[in-house]
Amino acid sequence: MLFKAESSKAENTFQACELERQEVDYTDCSKRFQEVARDFSKQYAHIYSARLNTYRNILTPIVRKKWSDRHKILKLCELRDKGTTCVIIGTLFKFQELKPSILKELSDQLEIIPQAPRTHFVHDSDSLVLEDELQRIKLVGECIDVHSVVTGVVCALLGSEDEDGIFTVQDVCWAGCGIQKPLPKLSSDKYVVLISGLNTSKTAEHMFSLHLLMEWLSGLSGTSEYQEEVSKIVRVIVAGGVLASQTNEGTENESDFIAAVELMDSLAATLSAVAPLDLMPSSKDPTGIMLPQKPFHYCLFPKAIEYKSFNRVTNPYECDIGGFTCLGTSGEPIKDIMRYSKLDNTLEVMKKTLLWRNIAPTCPDTIPCTPCTDTDPFIIYNCPAIYFCGNCPEFATDLYEGENGQRTRLVCVPNFCDSMTVALINLANLECYSMKFS
Template identity: 40%
Template sequence: MSQETENIERTTAEYKNLSEKFTTQCADYNRQYCSIYLARLKEMEALLMERITKKWGDRFPICKLHKLAEVSYDKCVVIGTIFKDQKLKPSILKQLAEANQLTPQPVLHHFTDETDRLFLEDELQRYQLLGTLDVKKLVTGVTCALLGSDMGNGKFMVEDCVFADCRPQIEKPIFNEDVFVVFVSAMNFIKHENFISNLELFAYWLCGMVGDGDTVSRIARIVIAGNSIKTTTEKHIPTISLTSRVTESTETIEAVKSFDYFLLQLSELVDVDVMPGEHDPSNHILPQKPMHYCMFPKSSVYKSLNQVSNPYFFSLDGLKIFGTSGQPVRDIKWFSEVTDPLDALESCLKWNHIAPTAPDTLGCFPYYEKDPFILDDCPHVFFAGNQEEFGTRMVTGSDGQKIRLISIPEFCNTFQAVMLNLKDLGCDTIDFDTSK
C-alpha cells in the first residue's frame, strides 16, 4: 500500500438521531384503532387552518360535517379524513375462506377498481364525496380541507381542496467539500450465496481497493434501508388466533450470522445505520424498533454500528434526512393508481404524512394521543428503500422548501447502491454487477 493511500482520512459529519418518537411506542393495546384517526385529525386541523386561510382567506365558512344538514351555506369548507371504499381491498375473512378452499381468489397486488368511492369522515359523521377529487390518486387516511356544497342525502360536491403540505424547512447547511452518504436496501442475506461476489465488490469498493479512493474516503455514512435478511416471507395459513407464533427457520438464523459478519467488515471502515424492513427480525407493525444488538455479536462491538428504527430521521451537520424501508410507499401503490415511488413520496410530503394508509391497510401501533407519522418539520432528503429501481427527483414545496426524493433499488436484484452528495444533494447509483 502506498504512503499516499495510508494517509487518507475518512470524512466525518456530526450525526444526530432524530427518531425518538418512533422508538417510544405506547404498548397499550386496549384501545380501538379509530383513536389514531381522531388524533391525526386533531393535529392536522391546525395545519389545515393555515392552508385554508392562505388559499381562501375568510370568504367561506368552515363547517363541521354533522352540522351540514342544519345550515344552508351555498359553499363552505369542511375538514376531515379521506376513506376510500374499495371492493378489492383484502379482508381477513376472505383470506380465511381461501385458506379453507371455500372461495379461491386470484393473487392481487393492486386493489383499485372503477367502482372505488371517496368519503370524508370526522369525529361524528361521514359524507360521500363527488366532484373534482381524483379518486385514483388518493388513499384512505389522508386528512384534507374541501371547498364545496352539501348535496343532501349524505353527499358533498367538492370544488377545490387543500392539504397540509410541507412543514417549514431550515435552510440547507453549506458544505465546502463533497460529503457522501450511501444508501442500500434489500441485501437479502438468506439468498446471498447467489450474489456473494457483488457483496464482496461492495466491501472492497468501500475499502478503496477498486480505485477512486479519494471519493470513497468522503463517504461519511452508510444507511441500510431494510430487508437485509430476506425480501419475502414464508407462506402461512391465515389464522384468527391472537397467540400464534412463527419460529424462525435455520435459514434465517444463518442469514443473520452472515449479515453480522458483513456488518463487521463495514463497521471497521465507516459509520453504518441498519434499519429493519418488513421481512427482517423486528416487530412487523410500524414503527419498527431497531433490530436487537444480541443478533449481531461480532459487529455490535463497534460504536460505528447503529441499529435504528423504521421510519428513520437523522441529521448530518444539520442536514436532515428522513426515510422508510418502503412499506408506506408500497401500500400507496397498491391502493391507488400511483405507480412511481417518487410520486408516492411527493404525495406524502403534500399530505404531510408518511404513512396515511396506517392502520387501515398498513399495520401500526394503536396510538391515541399523537400520530408519530405526521411530519413535524420538512427534511432536505426523503427516501424509500426496497423499490424495483432507482429514481430521484428534486421537488419544491409551497413555501419554497427544496427536498431531494430518492427511490432506493433492491440490491439483490439490481446490485446497485445510491450515493448522495450532501454538498449539492446530487444523487446517483454505484453499480456492483460483477457480470459486466
C-alpha cells in the first residue's frame, strides 16, 4: 500500500536497488477528438443535429423501457392534439438574461457606464425550452429544475402540451452513462497519477513542490519500499493548466510563455524518462482555444519529444489503460456548467454529465467549440472506469455506481500550483488518494 505515513517496514537501508517500472497496455482512444472537421465556413447547427440524432438512437430504447410503449414518441411538429400525454426528445435550451452577449458588449463599448464583469450567470427569470430539429416548446413542471440543467443537454420528456403551447413535464429521462466494458481484475496494484495546473509560467511559489514531485516520481526520494511503490505508477496524466492555469486572472502574454514552455519541456523530458506521460492542454495553454483542443505542437517540446513515452494528447482525452477506460477534460466544461446553473459541487456536476452522457453539453453555446459537422465528439460512448476533471480548486473523489452496475471513479484533479497536490488511482481497486508535496 502506498504512502502509509508509518510504514511498518521502515528500515533505513539506503542501498541502491534496481526496480523495473511496471508496464500495462495502453491505447489512445481520442481519435474522435483529434479528427473533427475544422471548417470555419460551417456553423454550429451541425453539431447540435449530430448530437440530437445520436441521442434519439440512444434514448428510444431507454424510453421504451422506462415508460413502456403506452406513450408515443413524437417530434414537436407532430404535437397536434393538445393535452395528450406523449414523449418528446430534444435539446434543452436555457434562456438566461445574464448570459454574456457579444452584441451587448459591442454596443456597450459606446455606452458610458461599463458593467461589472460577472462570473455566475444564473437569474431567477431563467427559463427552459426543448428544441428538436425544427421547433421549440416552452417547458414547465416540477420535475425539471431549470437551475440544475444547462443548455445543450439532450433528454426525453414525458408530458403534454397545453392550450397555450406550453409543455408540462411529468417525468424526465436522461441518456445515462452507457454500458461499461467489464473491468479487468488485476493481481497487483497499478497506479495512475493525475496532475493538473502545473502552471509553469507562474512558478515562483510552487517551484519547490514541483521539484519534490519530480524527485518522487523518478524514485529519488523515500525508502526503497517507497520506491517500489512508486515503480507501480504506470502512467502520469497532466490534465491541463500546463503553462497557464484557468484560474489565472487576465490573459497571459506571449513572452511569459516562451520561458514557461522551456521549463515545461525539461519537466516533461524528466517525467517521460521515468513514466509514460500524457500531456493535455487546457483553455489557456498555447494551442487552439476551441474544444476539442488539439495536442501541443511538437516544436514546443524539442527535448521531451525525444522520448517515446512523451505523449501529447487532446483535451478532452480518452484512453485505455490496461483495460480501464479513462476519460477526462481539463475542467472547462464542468466549470462552465457551474457558471450557468445553480450546481456548485464539482463532483455533482461530473455525475450529472455522466447522467446526461455528455462531457461538454454547454459546448458550443458558452464554450468555444470547433464547428464539427458529422459528429458530436462530446458524447460518452463507453462508460469510463476513471472520469477526471482537471483544474479543480481542491481534490475530491467519489465512486459513481450506475444503474447497470457501472462503476466509475470520479476525480477532481486539483490545481497543482495552488494545492501542491496530485491524485493517484489504484487500478486494482479503483481507490483514489491525494498526495501533497510541500
